[in-house]
Amino acid sequence: xxxxxxxxxxxxxxxxxxxxxxxxxxxxxxxxxxxxxxxxxxxxxxxxxxxxxxxxxxxxxxxxxxxxxxxxxxxxxxxxxxxxxxxxxxxxxxxxxxxxxxxxxxxxxxxxxxxxxxxxxxxxxxxxxxxxxxxxxxxxxxxxxxxxxxxxxxxxxxxxxxxxxxxxxxxxxxxxxxxxxxxxxxxxxxxxxxxxxxxxxxxxxxxxxxxxxxxxxxxxxxxxxxxxxxxxxxxxxxxxxxxxxxxxxxxxxxxxxxxxxxxxxxxxxxxxxxxxxxxxxxxxxxxxxxxxxxxxxxxxxxxxxxxxxxxxxxxxxxxxxxxxxxxxxxxxxxxxxxxxxxxxxxxxxxxxxxxxxxxxxxxxxxxxxxxxxxxxxxxxxxxxxxxxxxxxxxxxxxxxxxxxxxxxxxxxxxxxxxxxxxxxxxxxxxxxxxxxxxxxxxxxxxxxxxxxxxxxxxxxxxxxxxxxxxxxxxxxxxxxxxxxxxxxxxxxxxxxxxxxxxxxxxxxxxxxxxxxxxxxxxxxxxxxxxxxxxxxxxxxxxxxxxxxxxxxxxxxxxxxxxxxxxxxxxxxxxxxxxxxxxxxxxxxxxxxxxxxxxxxxxxxxxxxxxxxxxxxxxxxxxxxxx
Ligand code: AGP
Numbered sequence: 001x002x003x004x005x006x007x008x009x010x011x012x013x014x015x016x017x018x019x020x021x022x023x024x025x026x027x028x029x030x031x032x033x034x035x036x037x038x039x040x041x042x043x044x045x046x047x048x049x050x051x052x053x054x055x056x057x058x059x060x061x062x063x064x065x066x067x068x069x070x071x072x073x074x075x076x077x078x079x080x081x082x083x084x085x086x087x088x089x090x091x092x093x094x095x096x097x098x099x100x101x102x103x104x105x106x107x108x109x110x111x112x113x114x115x116x117x118x119x120x121x122x123x124x125x126x127x128x129x130x131x132x133x134x135x136x137x138x139x140x141x142x143x144x145x146x147x148x149x150x151x152x153x154x155x156x157x158x159x160x161x162x163x164x165x166x167x168x169x170x171x172x173x174x175x176x177x178x179x180x181x182x183x184x185x186x187x188x189x190x191x192x193x194x195x196x197x198x199x200x201x202x203x204x205x206x207x208x209x210x211x212x213x214x215x216x217x218x219x220x221x222x223x224x225x226x227x228x229x230x231x232x233x234x235x236x237x238x239x240x241x242x243x244x245x246x247x248x249x250x251x252x253x254x255x256x257x258x259x260x261x262x263x264x265x266x267x268x269x270x271x272x273x274x275x276x277x278x279x280x281x282x283x284x285x286x287x288x289x290x291x292x293x294x295x296x297x298x299x300x301x302x303x304x305x306x307x308x309x310x311x312x313x314x315x316x317x318x319x320x321x322x323x324x325x326x327x328x329x330x331x332x333x334x335x336x337x338x339x340x341x342x343x344x345x346x347x348x349x350x351x352x353x354x355x356x357x358x359x360x361x362x363x364x365x366x367x368x369x370x371x372x373x374x375x376x377x378x379x380x381x382x383x384x385x386x387x388x389x390x391x392x393x394x395x396x397x398x399x400x401x402x403x404x405x406x407x408x409x410x411x412x413x414x415x416x417x418x419x420x421x422x423x424x425x426x427x428x429x430x431x432x433x434x435x436x437x438x439x440x441x442x443x444x445x446x447x448x449x450x451x452x453x454x455x456x457x458x459x460x461x462x463x464x465x466x467x468x469x470x471x472x473x474x475x476x477x478x479x480x481x482x483x484x485x486x487x488x489x490x491x492x493x494x495x496x497x498x499x500x501x502x503x504x505x506x507x508x509x510x511x512x513x514x515x516x517x518x519x520x521x522x523x524x525x526x527x528x529x530x531x532x533x534x535x536x537x538x539x540x541x542x543x544x545x546x547x548x549x550x551x552x553x554x555x556x557x558x559x560x561x562x563x564x565x566x567x568x569x570x571x572x573x574x575x576x577x578x579x580x581x582x583x584x585x586x587x588x589x590x591x592x593x594x595x596x597x598x599x600x601x602x603x604x605x606x607x608x609x610x611x612x613x614x615x616x617x618x619x620x621x622x623x624x625x626x
C-alpha cells in the first residue's frame with residue numbers, strides 16, 4: 001500500500017507534506033514525491049526513489065518549492081519498479097494536473113490504449129489515470145466555457161466532475177488526491193477500496209490515507225466512504241458521491257494525539273510499541289470487564305445475548321499476525337465456550353467453497369482494517385448471509401465500517417511494520433469474547449472471575465518482563481548469526497511459536513519456523529544442528545514434561561535451546577542453554593506474557609544485524625493489494 005497526503009491553507013505546504021509523508025512512510029517506502037501549486041498557478045513537482053529523508057526531503061532542501069497547496073505520496077511499488085520516474089505524483093498530458101494514488105487500476109492498460117497520441121514518462125497505472133482525468137477535464141472545461149461561477153453552483157466543481165467522469169471508467173481501487181493549475185486553492189480527493197480521510201482545520205484542510213499524517217494539525221476528521229468525491233479548499237469541503245450528488249458526512253474526533261504517532265525516546269516504533277503493551281492491554285479491556293458476573297461486555301457487537309447464544313460455530317479469518325491471534329482465539333473459544341472454531345487464512349477463505357452452517361459467527365481480525373484479503377473474506381461471508389464481527393484497531397477503516405459489528409482494540413496507531421501491540425490487544429479481546437460466549441453457555445461465574453483476575457494481572461507482569469530487555473539483548477547478540485531458528489509450543493502456545501517465528505523472519509531476515517513441539521520428530525528434526533537454535537515455550541503446566549522430552553530430542557542433536565519458562569523453574573537449566581523467565585500465570589493468559597520475550601528477541605537480533613526494524617525490506621504495514 002502507499003500513503004497520500006494533501007494540504008490547502010495558509011502555511012507553506014512542503015514542510016507539512018514532508019512531515020505527513022514521514023508519518024505515512026510505514027505504508028510504503030520505495031520512493032516519495034510531492035507537487036506544489038504556487039499562487040500564480042505554477043505546478044512544481046519533486047520526486048525521488050528511496051526513503052523520504054535521504055531522497056525527497058534533501059531534494060526539497062536543495063531545490064525548494066513554495067506554495068500553500070500541495071499533494072504528496074510515499075510508494076510501495078505495484079506497477080513499475082521503484083524509480084524516480086515511477087514515483088508519484090504523476091501529471092496528465094498537458095502538465096496542468098497532478099495526481100497521487102494509493103491502490104491499483106486494473107484496467108489501466110485498456111485505458112492507456114484508448115488515449116491515442118499520449119506519451120508517458122512512467123510504467124505506472126497512476127500516470128494513465130492522471131492522463132484520463134486530464135482528458136475529461138478538457139471536455140468539462142470546453143463544455144463550461146462561458147458558464148456561471150462554480151463557487152455558487154450546486155453542480156460539481158469542474159475538476160471534481162472531471163475526476164468523477166474519469167473514475168466511472170476505472171476498474172480497481174483508489175485513494176487519490178488531484179490538483180490543477182487552473183485552481184490554485186483546491187484539491188479533489190476520491191476513494192474506492194483505499195482509505196482516505198479529510199482533516200478539518202481552521203482556515204486549512206487536509207487529505208490523508210490515515211490520521212497519523214495529520215494528527216499534529218487537527219483531530220477533527222471525516223472518513224470518506226467508497227465512491228465519495230471531495231472538493232477541498234482552505235475554508236470548506238464539499239462531499240459528493242460518484243453518480244448520486246451530495247453525500248452526508250460526520251466529523252469524528254481522533255482518539256489519539258500526535259505523540260502516539262511519534263517514536264518519542266525510543267530508537268524504533270517497534271520498540272516503543274513493544275513497551276506500550278502494558279498500557280494497550282489495559283485499553284483493550286478497559287470498561288469491558290464485568291467482575292460481578294465474571295464475564296465481559298462490549299458496546300459494538302450489535303448482537304443480542306440470544307443471537308450470541310444461538311451461535312454454534314465460529315469461523316475466524318485473518319492474515320499474518322492477526323491469523324496467529326485467531327489461532328489463540330480458537331483455543332480460547334474451545335476451552336471457555338466449547339464452541340467449534342475454524343481458523344482460515346483470509347486469502348484462502350475468500351476463494352474456497354467452505355460449507356458455512358446457518359448459525360455460524362464469522363470473525364475477522366485485522367489491525368489496519370484495510371487488508372485486501374481480509375476485506376474480501378468479510379465480503380464473502382456477508383455475501384453468504386452471515387453476521388460478521390471485526391476485531392480491528394483503526395477506527396473508521398474499511399473493514400470496521402463494513403462489518404455488522406465489532407470490537408476496537410484502542411491500541412493507538414501501530415507504525416512498526418512488525419505487529420506487536422496489536423497482537424496482544426487482539427488476544428486480550430479474544431479472551432474476553434470467548435469468556436462472554438462461555439458465560440452465556442456453561443462457564444461458571446467463579447471460573448469467569450478467575451480469568452478476569454488473571455487478565456487484570458497481565459499488565460504488571462508484562463512490565464516485569466520488559467525489564468529484561470537488556471538481558472534479552474545479550475541473548476540476541478549471542479544468536480544473531482544463526483542461519484535458522486525454530487520456535488516450538490504446544491496447545492495455546494503453538495500460535496505464539498508461529499508469531500515468534502514471524503517476528504524474527506520479517507525484521508531480521510533469518511529463516512524461522514514455528515511448530516507444535518511434538519511435530520519436530522515428524523521431519524523438521526532433520527534440520528537441527530548447532531547452527532539452528534530452538535526457542536521453546538515451556539510454562540510449568542500440564543504439558544511441561546511432554547515439552548521437556550521434545551527438547552531432549554533437540555539437545556541430543558546439539559541444537560541450542562532457548563526456553564521461555566515460568567519463574568521458579570530451576571530444572572529447566574539442565575536442558576536449556578538459555579532461559580528467559582516469565583511470571584507464573586493461568587494457561588489462558590500465558591500467550592500475552594510469553595510473546596513479549598519473543599518480540600524483544602526478534603527486535604534485538606534485527607538491530608544486531610543492522611536491519612531496518614520499522615521498515616523491513618519488501619514489506620508494507622498493511623497489504624491492500626491481493
Ligand atoms: C505482522 O507483523 C505483519 N506485518 C503482517 O503479517 C500483518 O499481520 C498482516 O499483513 C495482517 O495485517 P492486518 O492485521 O492489518 O490485517
